[in-house]
Amino acid sequence: MTATDGGLVFGTPQGRWVLFATVLGSALALIDGTVVTIALPVIGRELHAGTAALQWTINGYALTLAAFLLLGGSLGDRLGRRRVFRVGVVWFALASLLCGFAPDIRLLIAARALQGVGGALLTPGSLAIIQASFSPDDRGRAIGAWSGLGGIAGALAPFLGGWIVQVASWRWVFWVNVPLAVIVVAALRHVPESADADAPAHLDIAGTILGAVGLAGLTLAFTAWPTRGAGDPAVVGPLVVGVAAAVGFLAVEGRASYPMLPLQLFRWRPFSAVNTATFLVYAALSGIFFFLVVTLQVVCGYSPLAAGIAPLPVTLLLLALSSRVGGLATRIGPRLPMTVGPLVCAGSVALLARLGPDAPYVSAVLPGVVGLGLGLALTVAPLTSVALSAAPDHLAGTASGVNNAVARIASLLAIAVLPLVAGVGSQLTDPATLAPAHRVAMLICAGLMAAGGLLALVAVPTSMAGVRPPPRSALTQPSSATAE
Numbered sequence: 283m284t285a286t287d288g289g290l291v292f293g294t295p296q297g298r299w300v301l302f303a304t305v306l307g308s309a310l311a312l313i314d315g316t317v318v319t320i321a322l323p324v325i326g327r328e329l330h331a332g333t334a335a336l337q338w339t340i341n342g343y344a345l346t347l348a349a350f351l352l353l354g355g356s357l358g359d360r361l362g363r364r365r366v367f368r369v370g371v372v373w374f375a376l377a378s379l380l381c382g383f384a385p386d387i388r389l390l391i392a393a394r395a396l397q398g399v400g401g402a403l404l405t406p407g408s409l410a411i412i413q414a415s416f417s418p419d420d421r422g423r424a425i426g427a428w429s430g431l432g433g434i435a436g437a438l439a440p441f442l443g444g445w446i447v448q449v450a451s452w453r454w455v456f457w458v459n460v461p462l463a464v465i466v467v468a469a470l471r472h473v474p475e476s477a478d479a480d481a482p483a484h485l486d487i488a489g490t491i492l493g494a495v496g497l498a499g500l501t502l503a504f505t506a507w508p509t510r511g512a513g514d515p516a517v518v519g520p521l522v523v524g525v526a527a528a529v530g531f532l533a534v535e536g537r538a539s540y541p542m543l544p545l546q547l548f549r550w551r552p553f554s555a556v557n558t559a560t561f562l563v564y565a566a567l568s569g570i571f572f573f574l575v576v577t578l579q580v581v582c583g584y585s586p587l588a589a590g591i592a593p594l595p596v597t598l599l600l601l602a603l604s605s606r607v608g609g610l611a612t613r614i615g616p617r618l619p620m621t622v623g624p625l626v627c628a629g630s631v632a633l634l635a636r637l638g639p640d641a642p643y644v645s646a647v648l649p650g651v652v653g654l655g656l657g658l659a660l661t662v663a664p665l666t667s668v669a670l671s672a673a674p675d676h677l678a679g680t681a682s683g684v685n686n687a688v689a690r691i692a693s694l695l696a697i698a699v700l701p702l703v704a705g706v707g708s709q710l711t712d713p714a715t716l717a718p719a720h721r722v723a724m725l726i727c728a729g730l731m732a733a734g735g736l737l738a739l740v741a742v743p744t745s746m747a748g749v750r751p752p753p754r755s756a757l758t759q760p761s762s763a764t765a766e
Contacts, residue, residue: 289417290474292424299472300415305428307371307466308408309435310459311347311401314378317439318343318394321452328452331387341694342391345501346398347405348690349494355406355683356486356542359478363410368470370403375463381456406683413670413682414476419612422746425670426608426663429600478677486542492531493542497691499524504698543684544677552749553672553681555741556665559734560685561692563624563661566730568693569700569723570631570654577720581713582641592647599655600662608663615745616664617738623660624735628728630654635724638717657731668742671749700726 290297318339325331325339358366377396384390409428416424446454503521510516535541548554571593578589611619630653637646666685673681703726706719743749 289420290415291417292420292427296472296474297416297420297424299469300411300474301424301427301431303466303469303473304367304408304411305431305435306462306469307367307404308428309432310371310374310462310466311405312432312435313439313442314343314397314401314456314459317442317446317455321447321455324447324452325387325390329384329387329390335387335391338391339387339394341501341505343394343398343401344690344694345498346395346494347401348398348687348694349497350399350402350490351406351687351690352493352542352680352683353485353490354402354404355410355680355686357403358407358410358683359677359680360485362475362477363407363414364470364473364475367404367407367411368467370400370405370407371463371466371470372400373403374400375460376400378456378459378463382453406686408682409666409670409686410682411473411476414675415474418746421671422608422612422663422667423605424608425666426605429604429608429662429666431601484540486535486538486540489531489534489538489542492527492534496524496527496531497694499527501694501698504695504702507698507702542680544680547673547677547681547684547751550672550751551741552668552743553751555737556668556672557685557688559620559624559737559742560665560669560688562730562734562737563627563665564689565692565696566627566631566727566734567658568696569727569730570634572697572700573704573720573723573727574634574637577637577716578641578647581639581717581720582637583639588643592643593651593654595648595651596655596658599652599659603656603659604663607659608667611664611667612746615743616668616749617742617744619660619664620668620738620742621735623657623662623664624731624738626657626660627654628657628731628735630657631724631728631731635721635728637720639713661734667746668749671746672751674751 290300326335331339354366354370374397377393377400380393381390381397384393409425412424412428413421442458446452446458499520499522501524503517503519503524506514506516506520512518532545535543535545548557574593575589578584578592584592607619630650633653634647634650641647669685670681673684700723701719704719704723706716706723
């Protein structure tokens with residue numbers, strides 16, 4: 283069934299197929315990141331890998347995923363979002379096979395980098411398909427359902443990963459992606475194709491390379507900084523290359539005839555605001571979960587399983603409330619939930635800064651994670667809706683790629699920079715060092731969350747109608763456009 287405007291109606295059979303395919307496809311990348319982290323100790327023992335090599339087992343995937351997200355969104359707009367999504371799912375499955383068969387750590391890292399490319403092709407297509415398939419009145423609910431159902435994957439991933447590693451082999455952490463990918467490909471038969479009919483056939487190769495080099499250089503530099511020091515060539519070299527490549531990327535995108543990232547989109551205030559808010563919120567969120575899980579084990583004395591389960595209320599609240607909040611934001615506008623949500627998160631994270639030795643879960647941890655879950659439930663669905671709606675429909679894939687890339691880059695840089703700023707250095711397993719660093723990190727994350735909420739208050743429109751951009755021609759004018 284379709285609405286009068288030709289879009290799908292939420293809750294209809296085809297609408298359910300679209301949600302099923304996009305949720306399960308994007309969950310591949312989400313589940314993989316969590317379960318691989320759980321499997322790292324076993325991988326290290328079996329492949330005789332040191333700490334740095336194991337870090338690159340994670341970073342190799344994260345870097346290519348973040349670096350090529352914009353290309354994935356751009357390809358979807360040009361070649362068809364369902365088509366590129368399918369290619370990404372198949373690519374991801376084949377790379378997962380390679381990961382499982384890797385005989386040594388170097389080949390595993392290379393295969394993980396290939397996995398990230400597949401993830402970059404499928405991740406922006408997931409939301410872009412929803413944006414293009416559902417009617418405007420149903421997009422908020424569909425995106426909220428996508429966020430909530432994706433939370434199931436986040437909740438199950440720690441249990442799935444631990445069970446697989448314990449009863450089988452770490453290699454099955456990767457091989458399990460293959461049957462899931464087959465199911466996604468079969469479900470895509472029921473998903474309508476969409477693309478930008480006016481998109482040029484040319485690809486922005488120079489922009490893609492410069493963006494990847496810039497991100498890799500910055501991440502390498504900030505990751506090495508705590509242990510090697512600011513003046514070490516291993517820090518200075520990548521930092522200079524990363525900054526130069528990032529500046530070159532912006533210069534190329536500003537002059538390119540067919541840019542991967544149309545910079546004129548940022549002249550539209552809601553688009554700039556929501557992506558800046560995304561950076562602040564997701565940088566904070568990554569820092570929170572990174573420090574919380576480690577601090578609960580090292581400082582508070584929790585077991586790894588107990589520490590992994592501790593944030594579960596966040597996932598459950600997202601699952602229960604995201605769809606409802608998405609529909610609510612469509613009716614009342616995105617400004618209020620996008621303002622209140624991060625501010626609630628900020629207050630809750632400040633509570634988590636008080637953790638110390640033998641901190642009881644119910645009184646010391648639970649109030650903070652429940653508040654964080656409520657705040658994120660208010661934030662995520664309307665933020666995602668605004669990120670997609672603030673670009674023209676023909677650039678839905680590009681908008682999704684930009685927003686996903688911003689979130690991934692924020693996460694990468696937060697994990698690289700926050701330990702340095704908080705003062706933890708390389709002593710992540712020393713309770714005496716980690717306890718004060720945790721407090722500093724949580725307060726910084728609370729500040730980032732609060733900044734995201736205040737930005738939404740002053741820059742996000744009060745209605746979804748105010749989010750939608752003017753005609754395409756208005757976005758290409760030299761003067762800035764703002765929302766009333």
